[in-house]
Amino acid sequence: MGAFFSNLPQYLVNGIGSSCVYILMAMGFSLVYSSTGIINFAQGEFAAISALVAYTLSMDLGLPLLLAVAGALALTGFVGLLLERAVIRPLQGKGTLTAIIATIGASIFLKAGARIIWPEEAYKVPEFTQGQLNLPKASFNAQLLWMLGLTAFTVAAMYLLMNGTKLGKGLRACAINPEAARLVGIDVSLMSMAAFAIAALLGGLAGLVSAPFANYGMGLYLGIKGFTAAVIGGLGDVYGAVLGGITVGLLEEVVAGFLSVVLGVSSGYKDAVAVILLISVLLFRPQGLVGKGLVEKV
Amino acid sequence: MENDVILSVESLTKAFGGLYALKDVTFLVKKGAIKAVIGPNGAGKTTLFDVLTGLQPPDRGRAVFLDREITCMPAHQLAGIGISRTFQTVRIFPGMTVLENVMVGLHHRTGCGFLKAALKLPSERKEEKFIREEAFSYLEMVGLELMAHFPAGSLPFGRQRLLELARALASRPKLLLLDEPASGLNTYETEELGEILREIAGQGITILLVEHDMGLVMRISHEVLVLDYGEVIAEGTPLEVKDDPRVIEAYLGSEI
Amino acid sequence: MVKRGFLATRGIARRVWRNYKAFLLFSPFVLLLPLWAEPLGRSISLNIVYLMRMVGIFTLTAVGLNLLMGYAGQASLGHGAFMGIGAYVSAILSTRWGWPAWAGILLGTLLAAFVGYLLAPILRLRGHYLAMATLGVGIAAFIFFREMTGLTGGNVGIREIPKLNLFGLEISSKKAEFYFVWLLVILVLLLCQNLVRSRVGRAIRAFHQSEVAARIMGVDVASYKMKVFMLSAALGGLAGGIYSHLQGYINPSQFSVMLSIQLVVMVVVGGMESIWGSVAGASLVVFLPSLVEALPKWMGNVPAWVRQYSNYEGLVFGAILVLTMIFLPKGITTSTVEFYRRKTRKAAELMGEEEPVSIPEEEVRNGK
Numbered sequence: 001m002g003a004f005f006s007n008l009p010q011y012l013v014n015g016i017g018s019s020c021v022y023i024l025m026a027m028g029f030s031l032v033y034s035s036t037g038i039i040n041f042a043q044g045e046f047a048a049i050s051a052l053v054a055y056t057l058s059m060d061l062g063l064p065l066l067l068a069v070a071g072a073l074a075l076t077g078f079v080g081l082l083l084e085r086a087v088i089r090p091l092q093g094k095g096t097l098t099a100i101i102a103t104i105g106a107s108i109f110l111k112a113g114a115r116i117i118w119p120e121e122a123y124k125v126p127e128f129t130q131g132q133l134n135l136p137k138a139s140f141n142a143q144l145l146w147m148l149g150l151t152a153f154t155v156a157a158m159y160l161l162m163n164g165t166k167l168g169k170g171l172r173a174c175a176i177n178p179e180a181a182r183l184v185g186i187d188v189s190l191m192s193m194a195a196f197a198i199a200a201l202l203g204g205l206a207g208l209v210s211a212p213f214a215n216y217g218m219g220l221y222l223g224i225k226g227f228t229a230a231v232i233g234g235l236g237d238v239y240g241a242v243l244g245g246i247t248v249g250l251l252e253e254v255v256a257g258f259l260s261v262v263l264g265v266s267s268g269y270k271d272a273v274a275v276i277l278l279i280s281v282l283l284f285r286p287q288g289l290v291g292k293g294l295v296e297k298v
Numbered sequence: 299m300e301n302d303v304i305l306s307v308e309s310l311t312k313a314f315g316g317l318y319a320l321k322d323v324t325f326l327v328k329k330g331a332i333k334a335v336i337g338p339n340g341a342g343k344t345t346l347f348d349v350l351t352g353l354q355p356p357d358r359g360r361a362v363f364l365d366r367e368i369t370c371m372p373a374h375q376l377a378g379i380g381i382s383r384t385f386q387t388v389r390i391f392p393g394m395t396v397l398e399n400v401m402v403g404l405h406h407r408t409g410c411g412f413l414k415a416a417l418k419l420p421s422e423r424k425e426e427k428f429i430r431e432e433a434f435s436y437l438e439m440v441g442l443e444l445m446a447h448f449p450a451g452s453l454p455f456g457r458q459r460l461l462e463l464a465r466a467l468a469s470r471p472k473l474l475l476l477d478e479p480a481s482g483l484n485t486y487e488t489e490e491l492g493e494i495l496r497e498i499a500g501q502g503i504t505i506l507l508v509e510h511d512m513g514l515v516m517r518i519s520h521e522v523l524v525l526d527y528g529e530v531i532a533e534g535t536p537l538e539v540k541d542d543p544r545v546i547e548a549y550l551g552s553e554i
Numbered sequence: 555m556v557k558r559g560f561l562a563t564r565g566i567a568r569r570v571w572r573n574y575k576a577f578l579l580f581s582p583f584v585l586l587l588p589l590w591a592e593p594l595g596r597s598i599s600l601n602i603v604y605l606m607r608m609v610g611i612f613t614l615t616a617v618g619l620n621l622l623m624g625y626a627g628q629a630s631l632g633h634g635a636f637m638g639i640g641a642y643v644s645a646i647l648s649t650r651w652g653w654p655a656w657a658g659i660l661l662g663t664l665l666a667a668f669v670g671y672l673l674a675p676i677l678r679l680r681g682h683y684l685a686m687a688t689l690g691v692g693i694a695a696f697i698f699f700r701e702m703t704g705l706t707g708g709n710v711g712i713r714e715i716p717k718l719n720l721f722g723l724e725i726s727s728k729k730a731e732f733y734f735v736w737l738l739v740i741l742v743l744l745l746c747q748n749l750v751r752s753r754v755g756r757a758i759r760a761f762h763q764s765e766v767a768a769r770i771m772g773v774d775v776a777s778y779k780m781k782v783f784m785l786s787a788a789l790g791g792l793a794g795g796i797y798s799h800l801q802g803y804i805n806p807s808q809f810s811v812m813l814s815i816q817l818v819v820m821v822v823v824g825g826m827e828s829i830w831g832s833v834a835g836a837s838l839v840v841f842l843p844s845l846v847e848a849l850p851k852w853m854g855n856v857p858a859w860v861r862q863y864s865n866y867e868g869l870v871f872g873a874i875l876v877l878t879m880i881f882l883p884k885g886i887t888t889s890t891v892e893f894y895r896r897k898t899r900k901a902a903e904l905m906g907e908e909e910p911v912s913i914p915e916e917e918v919r920n921g922k
Contacts, residue, residue: 033682038682039682039685039686041685086876087876087880090880091879091880094879094883096681096682097623097627097629097681098879098883100629100681100682100685101818101822101875101879102875102876102879102880104631104815104818104875105871105872105873105874105875105876105879106872106876107872108815108868108871108872108875109868109869109871109872109873109876110872111868111872112865112866112867112868112869112871112872113868113869115865115868116865116866116869119865220693220811224686224689224690224693227686231683231686266701266703268697268700268701269697269701271693271697272693272694272697272698272701275690275693275694275697276690276694278686278687278690279676279687279690279691279694282676282679282683282686282687283675283676283678283679283687286679286683
């Protein structure tokens with residue numbers, strides 16, 4: 001028990017790092033769900049693709065980091081657009097199960113494509129800044145500061161986008177009532193494209209900051225944990241995503257630490273923590289921890 | 299309780315976020331009667347039906363059906379005690395055949411479970427035969443027997459309403475709640491519906507009816523209850539209600 | 555007297571034909587497959603028998619999943635978990651404690667059903683939420699198979715699982731296994747078809763199409779959902795148990811999320827709400843790798859990654875799923891049947907016949 005408490009600061013620092021990733025993923029899920037009513041099961045693949053592309057651009061092609069990151073995000077955003085046009089659009093109004101299965105198909109397709117191009121088990125994605133910083137009872141990579149900064153910046157940008165721009169108003173209108181939005185002259189189809197593109201960028205960013213290692217399969221767990229965060233936040237606004245991301249990130253690290261240090265359970269159970277959290281939240285508070293949230297109707 | 303009362307509703311109240319859909323609604327339904335519930339849009343008529351059939355819990359008040367409190371009874375138990383209903387927006391099973399739809403109506407009158415069904419035991423076959431024949435007779439009653447094997451979703455709208463009615467009847471209810479059965483029907487179909495409803499009432503089935511078509515209401519109902527903003531504003535025979543100043547005001551008010 | 559007996563027999567024969575047409579047509583074809591395949595050459599026919607055992611195993615699971623997803627409309631993206639439970643229970647019991655295979659399989663089946671019972675509360679969820687929750691169940695099961703090393707052998711898995719053994723009768727040759735699996739499959743398909751064409755089946759399809767209306771008609775939806783879920787979990791457990799004995803070894807990666815997705819592919823592509831669609835779907839998923847791998851051999855010089863199907867299995871499955879959803883949302887079998895029906899109906903209209911009227915009343919009353 002003593003060992004657990006002396007490690008606690010380290011768990012929390014690690015947890016803050018994962019929180020950033022989950023916040024970004026959760027914002028992607030929430031944005032797409034609230035403006036199109038679809039949970040995009042391929043959201044995690046955006047993260048994998050962006051991280052792997054960044055690897056190729058900077059390591060194989062030797063581009064400067066900033067360019068590599070910009071290129072990776074641009075390509076991921078394009079994949080998001082493509083997904084919306086090729087898969088989501090043709091299935092408009094064909095029911096939930098159809099949309100679920102189609103986005104799962106897209107997810108498998110993207111994952112397999114990534115595996116052909118990047119077959120190795122792990123690629124070292126460049127860090128923005130090298131080096132390690134030390135706190136009294138914990139240490140962390142300088143990368144963490146970048147993660148915090150980028151996430152804070154993105155959260156602020158998303159908030160302004162949703163509340164201060166015409167695009168944001170359109171997206172929120174679609175969330176409330178697509179039929180009415182169409183009547184007042186909002187291009188619902190364009191909004192759906194925008195939602196997917198922005199969600200792809202958010203996912204891509206999550207993949208970039210979740211470095212140092214990336215592989216084709218990383219999307220599954222990032223996706224399911226990001227979704228857990230989104231559900232905890234009520235699948236609605238930016239605040240919810242932040243709250244959900246922090247909850248999942250911290251709980252995961254602390255519970256996994258508790259399990260392995262105090263109970264002596266293998267650290268391989270770490271991923272199960274988030275999954276069990278997901279199932280419990282869905283069962284006991286499907287509307288999320290904050291606000292009214294959206295509960296699917298009959 | 300008096301013997302000829304089948305349903306007694308006592309100060310039923312239901313609010314949605316501060317807005318009353320039902321407020322202290324109290325009334326009785328007599329056995330064998332056709333009672334209509336009318337009122338402007340948003341008066342709480344469908345909410346009344348949803349609360350009575352266990353789809354929504356009331357905030358306050360209770361409903362008693364034949365000496366049994368039904369207020370918080372789960373919806374699927376109501377068929378067993380003799381209550382069935384139709385819906386304002388038709389809720390048939392569109393992917394099943396017309397006959398199968400009515401066969402589902404006989405669900406609670408039969409009892410064959412997973413094991414018997416999978417093994418197709420003789421008792422199951424006998425029960426299936428009963429279900430099929432019984433369902434067919436209800437189809438004949440509403441005149442849909444020739445369409446028995448069509449997908450229910452392919453029926454024209456008016457026929458779908460009749461199918462829903464046949465399905466509800468197949469559960470052999472004592473009390474039948476009909477939510478705007480004539481909406482979307484043409485004049486001829488409404489006429490036909492009126493005949494069928496009278497026939498149903500003639501068999502001793504009590505009908506509680508939400509309806510906008512005043513002609514139909516005046517023709518067939520014995521009693522009328524008027525709701526406005528969730529409150530009962532008038533109750534009586536069709537003639538009494540028609541001349542009630544509050545009713546006229548409610549209707550005129552809603553039209554402006 | 556003789557004539558009446560004859561008529562009665564004819565009546566029964568007609569009824570059996572009408573109700574079990576697909577079985578009478580397909581079962582001989584499948585069961586005689588080892589003979590059909592003989593002329594294709596020894597290695598091909600052996601290969602077909604070998605793969606058909608797998609088709610049978612997957613059909614058992616897929617038909618259960620079809621009851622849940624196709625008929626009852628409840629998505630499960632974690633059904634591989636139940637195959638895993640069945641497989642591990644039977645493998646552990648037979649390798650550690652020397653249980654006979656049939657007993658291990660039976661216990662695995664029951665345990666899978668019991669886990670289904672414990673998980674039943676998630677069936678309160680709808681749509682995307684249910685899909686995500688079941689995906690979570692699949693992932694959690696995979697993690698447990700991998701991490702409970704004392705019981706499951708971790709990533710190494712369990713080896714040298716004994717062959718099937720039915721009350722002292724050894725089932726060891728591929729052909730014997732084939733017959734055992736397919737006799738069981740046909741029996742299960744028969745039971746499932748009876749089930750979906752009964753009061754129970756109607757209730758299940760009813761709440762899929764309108765839950766509110768089904769409840770008003772007296773269908774206890776929550777209880778039916780739970781029972782269907784348990785049944786489909788049990789079928790998964792049964793299939794998994796047999797699988798472990800046919801395969802001889804198991805490890806967690808065989809029961810990963812990919813298995814669950816493959817099962818969904820079988821149901822969705824084969825045909826929702828179709829018992830034989832599950833067979834079509836399972837055949838597709840099992841035979842596709844061999845067919846795709848055979849292609850480059852004919853084409854000659856191709857990049858290295860094309861030679862190994864497992865490299866791009868996901869590309870093929872992903873594309874199939876998306877394209878099926880867009881073009882044949884009800885799956886191959888159901889869409890074909892509907893296309894055929896529409897065509898015959900159109901033909902009937904052209905000939906000036908009104909279909910419903912031409913059916914004699916006795917036929918109308920008695921059924922399909």
